[in-house]
Amino acid sequence: MKITDACIACGKCVPYCPVGAISVEDPILVINQDKCVECGACKRSEVCPVDAFEEEKRDWPRSVRGAFSNPLLVHKETRVPGRGTEEMKTNDLRGLYGNGIVGFTAEMGRPGVSTDFRDVEKVAMAMAKVGLMFAPDNPVTANMTDVKTGKLNPELYDERALSAMIEGRLKIEDLPRAIEALKEVEKELNTVFSLDVIDMPEADGSVPAEKVLREIGQPFYPNGKNNFGLGRPLATKYGKDREES
Amino acid sequence: MTHTLHRVGTVENLSDDFPYLAMSAKGFPNEPGSDDKMREILKIAQKHNPVNYGDMRTGNEFSTDLDEILEKVDTRSIVHAVFTNVDDAAGFAKEVAGKNFGISLVLSAPFDLAKQVAEKAGVKVHTIEYAPGIWGKKELLAENWILEITTMCGHAMISRYLVEDLTDRVKKGRMTAKAAAEEMAKQCCCGIFNPARAEKLIKKQAGV
Numbered sequence: 001m002k003i004t005d006a007c008i009a010c011g012k013c014v015p016y017c018p019v020g021a022i023s024v025e026d027p028i029l030v031i032n033q034d035k036c037v038e039c040g041a042c043k044r045s046e047v048c049p050v051d052a053f054e055e056e057k058r059d060w061p062r063s064v065r066g067a068f069s070n071p072l073l074v075h076k077e078t079r080v081p082g083r084g085t086e087e088m089k090t091n092d093l094r095g096l097y098g099n100g101i102v103g104f105t106a107e108m109g110r111p112g113v114s115t116d117f118r119d120v121e122k123v124a125m126a127m128a129k130v131g132l133m134f135a136p137d138n139p140v141t142a143n144m145t146d147v148k149t150g151k152l153n154p155e156l157y158d159e160r161a162l163s164a165m166i167e168g169r170l171k172i173e174d175l176p177r178a179i180e181a182l183k184e185v186e187k188e189l190n191t192v193f194s195l196d197v198i199d200m201p202e203a204d205g206s207v208p209a210e211k212v213l214r215e216i217g218q219p220f221y222p223n224g225k226n227n228f229g230l231g232r233p234l235a236t237k238y239g240k241d242r243e244e245s
Numbered sequence: 246m247t248h249t250l251h252r253v254g255t256v257e258n259l260s261d262d263f264p265y266l267a268m269s270a271k272g273f274p275n276e277p278g279s280d281d282k283m284r285e286i287l288k289i290a291q292k293h294n295p296v297n298y299g300d301m302r303t304g305n306e307f308s309t310d311l312d313e314i315l316e317k318v319d320t321r322s323i324v325h326a327v328f329t330n331v332d333d334a335a336g337f338a339k340e341v342a343g344k345n346f347g348i349s350l351v352l353s354a355p356f357d358l359a360k361q362v363a364e365k366a367g368v369k370v371h372t373i374e375y376a377p378g379i380w381g382k383k384e385l386l387a388e389n390w391i392l393e394i395t396t397m398c399g400h401a402m403i404s405r406y407l408v409e410d411l412t413d414r415v416k417k418g419r420m421t422a423k424a425a426a427e428e429m430a431k432q433c434c435c436g437i438f439n440p441a442r443a444e445k446l447i448k449k450q451a452g453v
Contacts, residue, residue: 229371232347
């Protein structure tokens with residue numbers, strides 16, 4: 001994103017930037033191009049009285065900023081708008097999680113901090129070591145040079161995203177080890193991440209992953225996402241059964 | 246993406262926050278024709294007192310109008326509606342379930358309230374997603390009262406600086422909390438931001 005000479009430096013747009021990249025410089029405002037994640041929030045806000053924001057076509061690797069940060073763009077890999085995956089939202093059809101397989105995702109840069117891809121790689125590599133099976137249709141996975149180690153394409157290192165999801169599936173017995181690995185790698189980060197864990201309730205309503213989180217003393221929010229199972233055709237196998245079928 | 250997860254708050258101040266999403270699975274048999282079904286789902290939502298709704302690819306109640314949202318829904322859309330109590334949330338889910346659209350429906354809410362909604366709607370929770378917190382360099386985060394508002398847009402389109410700026414205007418009597426909440430809601434493309442909850446949080450912070 002850039003601000004054209006039409007800018008009258010009124011400053012109205014400054015608070016609308018999620019990463020604080022717009023600053024007042026005489027005679028116009030400027031966007032710090034290192035901080036800018038190309039999310040488009042400034043232009044979409046329509047707060048500029050002279051329409052001075054101009055969205056530029058970005059070449060690789062800068063183009064990944066918008067792909068990861070602008071929720072209106074559809075990822076090429078998944079055809080899903082936003083950051084690119086359906087995760088538990090369609091588990092009723094896809095059958096990815098349950099029966100001993102949990103969803104495990106680190107949403108790098110969230111909430112509202114943003115991240116560079118060096119930090120994304122640090123966490124991805126830590127998660128690979130504890131057995132995370134990276135989601136093949138995830139845009140971070142698509143930018144790995146080695147899905148066994150979580151190594152990213154180095155061309156991305158200096159790029160930034162409002163958030164990038166390192167997403168995959170784990171055997172439930174590996175969940176405690178994965179949490180421990182994150183406790184180590186979080187000390188090396190210059191950003192934050194939000195963690196997601198997905199599982200299916202048993203017939204009695206208990207959820208195995210919740211039991212593990214409680215046993216290891218890992219707190220979680222009192223609120224979360226609940227898929228009501230209305231998708232059809234329902235998957236007939238979940239998690240490990242699906243993997244083996 | 247998990248844009249309706251990670252809404253920061255207490256059970257008490259999340260008790261009026263029931264955002265839904267509905268979508269088809271890309272490449273699965275329920276994708277063809279899902280556009281018409283998602284339009285119907287948005288229309289059903291209108292009958293149950295939503296405080297926001299939208300499709301992330303078009304906009305929400307505060308940035309555009311229902312006709313445009315409906316017109317632009319396609320099979321890749323993810324449609325949303327937000328309710329403020331168990332009865333409305335359950336009424337919506339019950340009506341959608343009764344239509345047998347075959348489209349996935351996901352509710353974010355405190356788990357105990359989500360169970361109540363499911364029971365009243367006659368549906369079962371199929372899959373659950375937990376949010377085991379924020380990790381890493383937490384000193385970079387906005388203050389908690391700001392996060393309670395900004396995390397209602399999972400794509401982080403509502404800037405912490407905007408929340409500070411608008412709340413300050415409310416405090417100084419230059420703007421109502423309702424108007425501030427609606428200006429924030431405009432920035433969240435999907436329509437999952439809850440302006441009713443935001444209004445309460447802004448009033449509390451601004452002391453008005």
